[in-house]
Amino acid sequence: MIWGALVGGFVGTLVLTTILRGASELGLTRMDLPFLLGTAVTADRVRAKAAGYALHFLFGFVFALVYYAVFAVIDRSGFLLGSLLGLLHGLFAGTALVNVLLPVVHPRMGTGFDAAGSAPLLEPPGFMLINYGRQTPLATIVAHFAYGAIVGGFIGLAG
Amino acid sequence: MRIERIDGYAPIRDYAAVGDGRTVALVGRDGSIDWLCLPDLDSPSAFGALLDAERGGRFQLQPEAPFEATRRYLPGTNVLETTFTTSGGSVRVIDALTLPTGGLSPYRELVRRVDGLSGRVPIRWSVEPRFGYGSMQTAIALHGGVPVAARGSDALAVLSWQAGDAEVAATSVCGHFRTDAGSSGLLVLAAAHEEPLVFPARAEVEARLEATMESWRSWAGGREYDGPWRDAVVRSALALKLLVFAPSGAVAAAATTSLPEEIGGTRNWDYRFSWPRDAAFTLQALLALGCSREARAFFFWLLHASQLTHPRLQVLYRLNGRADAEESELALGGYRNSAPVRVGNGAAAQLQLDVYGEVLSAAALYARFAHGLDRDHGRRLAEIADLVCELWPRPDAGIWEVRSEAAHFTQSKMMCAVALDRAVELAEAGHLPDAHVDRWRRKSALVREFVESRGYSESKSSYTRADDDEALDASLLLAVIAGYDRADAPRLVGTVDAVRRELGRGPLVHRYVGDDGLPGEDGAFVACSFWLVEALARQRRVEEATALMDKLVGLGNDVGLYAEEVDPPSGAFLGNFPQGLSHLALINAAAAIATASR
Numbered sequence: 001m002i003w004g005a006l007v008g009g010f011v012g013t014l015v016l017t018t019i020l021r022g023a024s025e026l027g028l029t030r031m032d033l034p035f036l037l038g039t040a041v042t043a044d045r046v047r048a049k050a051a052g053y054a055l056h057f058l059f060g061f062v063f064a065l066v067y068y069a070v071f072a073v074i075d076r077s078g079f080l081l082g083s084l085l086g087l088l089h090g091l092f093a094g095t096a097l098v099n100v101l102l103p104v105v106h107p108r109m110g111t112g113f114d115a116a117g118s119a120p121l122l123e124p125p126g127f128m129l130i131n132y133g134r135q136t137p138l139a140t141i142v143a144h145f146a147y148g149a150i151v152g153g154f155i156g157l158a159g
Numbered sequence: 160m161r162i163e164r165i166d167g168y169a170p171i172r173d174y175a176a177v178g179d180g181r182t183v184a185l186v187g188r189d190g191s192i193d194w195l196c197l198p199d200l201d202s203p204s205a206f207g208a209l210l211d212a213e214r215g216g217r218f219q220l221q222p223e224a225p226f227e228a229t230r231r232y233l234p235g236t237n238v239l240e241t242t243f244t245t246s247g248g249s250v251r252v253i254d255a256l257t258l259p260t261g262g263l264s265p266y267r268e269l270v271r272r273v274d275g276l277s278g279r280v281p282i283r284w285s286v287e288p289r290f291g292y293g294s295m296q297t298a299i300a301l302h303g304g305v306p307v308a309a310r311g312s313d314a315l316a317v318l319s320w321q322a323g324d325a326e327v328a329a330t331s332v333c334g335h336f337r338t339d340a341g342s343s344g345l346l347v348l349a350a351a352h353e354e355p356l357v358f359p360a361r362a363e364v365e366a367r368l369e370a371t372m373e374s375w376r377s378w379a380g381g382r383e384y385d386g387p388w389r390d391a392v393v394r395s396a397l398a399l400k401l402l403v404f405a406p407s408g409a410v411a412a413a414a415t416t417s418l419p420e421e422i423g424g425t426r427n428w429d430y431r432f433s434w435p436r437d438a439a440f441t442l443q444a445l446l447a448l449g450c451s452r453e454a455r456a457f458f459f460w461l462l463h464a465s466q467l468t469h470p471r472l473q474v475l476y477r478l479n480g481r482a483d484a485e486e487s488e489l490a491l492g493g494y495r496n497s498a499p500v501r502v503g504n505g506a507a508a509q510l511q512l513d514v515y516g517e518v519l520s521a522a523a524l525y526a527r528f529a530h531g532l533d534r535d536h537g538r539r540l541a542e543i544a545d546l547v548c549e550l551w552p553r554p555d556a557g558i559w560e561v562r563s564e565a566a567h568f569t570q571s572k573m574m575c576a577v578a579l580d581r582a583v584e585l586a587e588a589g590h591l592p593d594a595h596v597d598r599w600r601r602k603s604a605l606v607r608e609f610v611e612s613r614g615y616s617e618s619k620s621s622y623t624r625a626d627d628d629e630a631l632d633a634s635l636l637l638a639v640i641a642g643y644d645r646a647d648a649p650r651l652v653g654t655v656d657a658v659r660r661e662l663g664r665g666p667l668v669h670r671y672v673g674d675d676g677l678p679g680e681d682g683a684f685v686a687c688s689f690w691l692v693e694a695l696a697r698q699r700r701v702e703e704a705t706a707l708m709d710k711l712v713g714l715g716n717d718v719g720l721y722a723e724e725v726d727p728p729s730g731a732f733l734g735n736f737p738q739g740l741s742h743l744a745l746i747n748a749a750a751a752i753a754t755a756s757r
Contacts (some may be wrong), residue, residue, distance in 0.1 A: 035354050
């Protein structure tokens, strides 16, 4: 079952990234998760993208294991439950994770407390990441919904 | 100099260009940035007042009191300095698109620094972005306290330091402030595309601006040209560098679309593409200036882009190498009501035979520079030569991309002969497979027979525009430049004289006179005027060439830039701006005189 979580985490992250990237290409959002994550560790754009993708997949595995733990506790799994968790995950990402927690730990992300400083700042995401485009909440939730369904589905299959 | 606009439009001559190798902004003498496409040169405009003064969007920055303006590029750079003088004092504005340095910088960054020189000068500024060529409603909101205009995958942040409080309205951000001697205000537009915005700190912007100036100075200082008109040549090199699309190495024909060849007319085209036709001129100029990196990148881009249509060469390609260039019309009023405003270019689908001669000439130049050609490139060039053997008897649209019926243009045929001659030379030097050399020779002789029998007028002592036609065409000057025959061959000497006599207007030269399938007339073509200089120089008529060159160098605008055309009576610029071909022709003309004078 844990292998199902890991494979699901990998495939789910792949799909989540693709959906967000596609939404970006379609002009629906400026959300770029690898860029956001990578610039937390380096200011170099190229390295930031590379590091961001690595971190993104790492978090994809971590969240899949959290899903796995939830399924183990309730002793049920499957893509429907996964979708539900994905929905919650997406809402959490938009309201707290990227909006509140990431700016706290991200050395280059702007917050309401920042004043004129010497370092460049990334545009803060805003509630439900709306600063990155009006369709960003929708794209984020759809992407996480798909991630959850895939992780739930793989864990169900492995179980 | 006082500033005058007609119906909100500045004369094309009044613009200067700043850029970063990815996009270009046009800055009016009155401090208004009326053209900026984001994120790239061929992307939709965010500021497009150049093509619609009401709806296009702009970034204005000027004294509130009546003023006069003088300007220059900071020596050896593409950084613009405009000095506004009012009755109460003077102020200097530095405009630049900064080059990225290490560290986290915005995706694109436009910097306007306002330095007080004397007295007190009230300044007002206003940023009115209109994404998507003015077609998209732009929403402005505060993100983290910074005014941000966003639409779809594009966003612009307006940052200001010592430039007054930013007043955010529904579709604009503006401010007022006063300068004193020694004061320094800073306005920055940070742009993002498909990513969150980066809000730079002032110290970083200042450092990046300094680094940008140094980078340009270093590049300009590395140019090897030491002949006459060095200032004009280096300025042309810098203008050309603005048109080199750094991500791919392609050279855009111009930074704009649809600046008209006739005010109020319909001859309005999108030049934000790269034309393989300009390949030989481009390589010749880049190599003359010692720009070996750019020459290599351009040649590789050329062969990479044309791979999709191989062995056929498309008339133009997008800057990223793609072949699609579908033409459409925008709902913009056009520069001084010169509609339609077009994006994309329908000429892409035309047959233009001269392209083949230019590309094989470019290959010959590159092979000489690089001491050889890549084996795969050699094979492909041989296949292109084979195609010329098939295509040359066909009528085509010619170098000027006429939209009238296809014809047997003499210059097109001449360039077919040049293509085959260069292929033979390259094969003999071992750079191309030599299996078809005899065929190339035979076909070249056939083409020449056609040109000499049907494309020459005994009565005019000149080659003619098309077969069995007595009209002339300035493109025939390229026969001298491309080496169709010895430069001093009697028929070429006669042609140069005839073109000057019939198409010359003072120092300027028209492309042709007569029907081209479009209503109206255009101005004199700047590149043709410099081609005449180069042709004269190659014919060792150095005094004539020098006298003409002196006059033409004086026709650039106050910062040394040229558009595509000049209206001979008024000297007004017409057509897209700044025009790469005009600057290429200037560089090559100066270099030809330098060579001929040695």
